[in-house]
Amino acid sequence: MDNPVTVSEVLALRDGEPLDPRRVAELEADAQAQSLLAELRALRNELHALPEIEPPPWASVAARAQPAVRPARWQFKYPMASAAAVVLAALVGVASINPFGADPVPGTTPAATSALDTAVRGPEFGTSGRPTHGLDGLGGAAPPTLARLVSRSQDLQSQVRPGGLDRRTSSELILLLRITDIDEQIFALDERRALGSASAADEAERERLWAKRVDMLASLNSIQQQPDTGLHYATY
Amino acid sequence: MASFADVDVPDGVARRAIQGYVDAQAELYRLLAPVMMGMAVRILHNHAAAEEVVQDVFVQLIEKVHTLKEPAAIVPWTRKIAVNHCLMRLRSPWQKRRGELALVGELEDASAAEQRMEDLHDVARSLGALTPETRMVIWLHEVEGYTHKEIGGLLGKTSSYSKSQLARGIQSMLGKRGTNGQPCDGIRSTSTP
Numbered sequence: 455m456d457n458p459v460t461v462s463e464v465l466a467l468r469d470g471e472p473l474d475p476r477r478v479a480e481l482e483a484d485a486q487a488q489s490l491l492a493e494l495r496a497l498r499n500e501l502h503a504l505p506e507i508e509p510p511p512w513a514s515v516a517a518r519a520q521p522a523v524r525p526a527r528w529q530f531k532y533p534m535a536s537a538a539a540v541v542l543a544a545l546v547g548v549a550s551i552n553p554f555g556a557d558p559v560p561g562t563t564p565a566a567t568s569a570l571d572t573a574v575r576g577p578e579f580g581t582s583g584r585p586t587h588g589l590d591g592l593g594g595a596a597p598p599t600l601a602r603l604v605s606r607s608q609d610l611q612s613q614v615r616p617g618g619l620d621r622r623t624s625s626e627l628i629l630l631l632r633i634t635d636i637d638e639q640i641f642a643l644d645e646r647r648a649l650g651s652a653s654a655a656d657e658a659e660r661e662r663l664w665a666k667r668v669d670m671l672a673s674l675n676s677i678q679q680q681p682d683t684g685l686h687y688a689t690y
Numbered sequence: 691m692a693s694f695a696d697v698d699v700p701d702g703v704a705r706r707a708i709q710g711y712v713d714a715q716a717e718l719y720r721l722l723a724p725v726m727m728g729m730a731v732r733i734l735h736n737h738a739a740a741e742e743v744v745q746d747v748f749v750q751l752i753e754k755v756h757t758l759k760e761p762a763a764i765v766p767w768t769r770k771i772a773v774n775h776c777l778m779r780l781r782s783p784w785q786k787r788r789g790e791l792a793l794v795g796e797l798e799d800a801s802a803a804e805q806r807m808e809d810l811h812d813v814a815r816s817l818g819a820l821t822p823e824t825r826m827v828i829w830l831h832e833v834e835g836y837t838h839k840e841i842g843g844l845l846g847k848t849s850s851y852s853k854s855q856l857a858r859g860i861q862s863m864l865g866k867r868g869t870n871g872q873p874c875d876g877i878r879s880t881s882t883p
Contacts, residue, residue, distance in 0.1 A: 460857075462853060465853075497832070500811070500813040501692065504728065504813065506692070507724065509723035509727040510745055512716050512720070514745060516712070516716070518749050519749045599709040599710045600711075601756035602756060
């Protein structure tokens with residue numbers, strides 16, 4: 455053969471890449487080229503046959519992945535002395551709701567009252583332990599799953615109108631406090647999980663809490679979309 | 691089994707993993723992590739860095755898998771993430787320095803059993819002697835079936851670059867191994883520059 459055999463062209467021959475047909479004929483007739491071709495095929499097979507290598511244990515991955523689903527903490531930037539006043543104001547707001555619908559309390563409207571009522575009651579759960587209604591935007595065709603609940607929760611949270619406590623209605627405050635409480639419960643379950651002491655019941659509870667969080671946030675968004683009456687609770 | 695293409699993830703496992711079921715994600719890990727670890731070790735030539743790749747990839751997978759529409763896409767999607775993580779580490783100045791330090795002890799993080807097993811494989815040793823980028827080209831082309839166009843795109847280069855790296859790397863591997871176990875004195879034939 456006039457032109458020496460190159461690894462590049464034998465690789466191209468092996469892999470079916472475009473080559474001058476005359477050159478292909480030359481390579482196929484050349485003993486050295488065929489020997490090299492056999493070696494290249496054998497090398498590929500040997501690379502494929504290299505053994506798997508044991509990865510780190512799943513537990514190490516699972517523990518690292520948990521913070522990804524931990525909810526963001528609500529940051530209440532107020533002194534502890536004001537916290538008690540906020541809670542009291544919120545409770546007063548709830549106690550003042552007129553069940554007959556007349557003379558709505560400042561900060562509540564009929565729509566806001568029903569949303570608050572749903573949020574306080576929480577979604578209904580069927581005998582399977584899964585929510586049967588009350589989950590905004592998730593549809594009723596299939597049971598909601600944790601990943602979708604987390605994603606939905608993040609979407610709803612991003613829609614919450616920012617603002618100081620002096621701009622919050624009693625309904626909003628109650629929901630915010632309840633969401634904070636749910637976050638604490640989810641966090642506790644996450645901690646148990648990371649330590650490997652979570653049970654199947656804990657997993658079900660986690661999903662239930664996330665579903666409730668979604669419901670609370672949906673109610674909060676609904677309340678915030680109501681016209682602002684201009685009446686809010688002041689902090690002390 | 692060295693390639694992602696050899697891994698069979700049952701459709702039910704993939705669906706449940708996408709839906710967020712932890713047991714399915716754990717099963718996915720059991721199926722994919724060994725292959726991923728093998729690829730990362732052979733490309734990065736560093737056991738600790740390869741472990742980090744596997745962990746980082748699966749943390750990312752758990753965070754994002756719910757965005758997948760098709761269960762069948764889960765293996766190629768995971769492979770793509772793993773390849774990107776390997777590439778990031780190859781390009782990181784810190785990882786380059788770490789790799790230099792690791793070569794002093796020659797995979798000293800690996801267990802003794804794994805080290806012996808690697809020694810038994812001429813091809814693993816000859817692959818390890820190459821530059822990181824050439825190792826990556828060879829692994830992606832020969833084992834994972836990437837085209838030269840895909841490899842060139844990943845590296846920000848042309849397909850011709852990928853072809854020349856493959857040819858040079860394989861030539862080097864063949865030269866080190868020789869034929870019939872006999873040492874070879876190097877260049878077997880003239881390669882295209």
